[in-house]
Amino acid sequence: MHLHDLTIKKFHEGLVGKQFSAAEITKAYFDRIAEKDLEINAYLTVAKDNAFLEAEKADIAVAKGEEVGWLAGVPLAIKDNILIEGLPATSGSKILENYKAAYDATVIAKLKSAKAVFLGKTNLDEFAMGSSTENSGFKKTKNPHDLERVPGGSSGGSAAAVAGHMALGALGSDTGGSVRQPASFCGVVGLKPTYGAVSRFGVAAMASSLDQIGPLARTVEDAAILFKGIAGQDRFDATSVAAEYGEELLSPSLEKIKTMTIGLPEEYFISGLDPAVAKAMDEVITTLTSLGVKFKKISLPNTKHALSCYYIIMPAEVSSNLARFDGIRYGHVSAVNRREHTLAALYKKNRSEGFGAEAKRRIILGTFVLSSGYYDAYYAKAQKVRTLIKQDFTNAFRDVDVILTPVSPTPAFKFGEKTDDPLAMYLSDIFTIPVNLAGVPAISIPAKVETGKLPIGFQLIGKHWREADMLAVGQYYEKAIGRTV
């Protein structure tokens, strides 16, 4: 079995059919990483010893004839802001360069009990703040489709690992598009679940009212398998909800899809779209129409305010969440003499040496919008605009089941193209941000593009708790275009 042909589903069939062992495939991935990751730089840490122990557990279970689930033995890459006990968890930041996770995130505990294998930890923009992975404190990850271009971000390492056949699937986190935009740039599937569907216990918090953990995978079905494996209520994350996710996630009905209406919001099909993106969207609409899906033009009138709203609320929460990194209990400690500085001065030294430019910029911006005198004009205003953005989706979903949009206005851009201008970088997330503000689920799926062209993703947005609808449409799209891996 060649790694390029594998999906989670095919892996599972091969594993239980004893065509190969989890240890053999794990070894094949490490061989691939040793060769390919020299140029891609997707991984910050590889965890060979742990991974082979985990693979062995899956192999023993299969040998004993135990019934194992879809994820048993599946080699995964994990974004480095998600904790795996005993492994580094840098969050892409120098301030956590030497930090080792003290416990497992809930998603990791769930995957461990499903006997999944963790190949290593992947690169990201520092604390998941960025759209190109260029803000990593450690290295630049390259797009496997074009080494001169970014993989997107912030889950750029996870997307590049899956796209480069260096993992069968991956986890990322998505606060404003950080799973979907790199999935689009790298030509893989990326799912942002409904806010509350997946526990965030053990993920480094960035903006708590927006963060969700989500899977990256080669197919929509694989993303559905991973999502089902990590979803569920958790007593350690009070925002998590006991939602019912049944078999329909994996076994969608074509008859049901034929009765669906997909909305096309006019605010997302704008003249500024890259022609290649516009063309890809046309192809997707044509394919879905041929399956019997109906389309309807809709409006999400407050879309144009989403970027401002997000860049007030998110930094406000960042400034609060990143206050915990002070170098006292763990993390970077400045070399200055402790006795010669006050506690406040030590905090400043540890933090200023540890955080990179984007983290500092957002902490300052967040501190500003929360400060007395400006709170009402910025933060309180943005919270009200957020209500309007959410209402847009509620209104639209009275008429349609799923909404289709581009993921990003352009395909992957070149290194350095947007690093000097934060606003230009922020604009690459303009189509993914409203989803996080509203808390609805969305998925990025590669559209069919000509061989040799850069990947382009389309986004399906679902109603709260209705991941099943967009996963169903996505699975049928892949069948229709004949994509098998």
Place this chain on the structure above:
Amino acid sequence: MAEINKKELEHLADLARLELNPKEEEKFLKDLSGILNYFQELNEVNTDNVPPMNGGTESKNIFREDGDSVSPSFRDPKNIIEAFPEKHSRHLKVPSVFE
């Protein structure tokens, strides 16, 4: 809506326990004024009588039993002590709090 001047930036950095060097100050003043300028478009949105959305969920008052709050892998403090910058066996050393 307002611009951030140098004095204000230094105050914000102090509140956030950050030190900015002159180069960072110059860059941030430029970046922040661009970003705040962009935010002005929010003035055109009528938010009279719109309630604020102050979280990602509408859930309220999630309770749990006392004593049931610690993750299984957290019950053993070994890893947490391990991460501490300065320690002597199980004793943790922190900088002086009082000046």
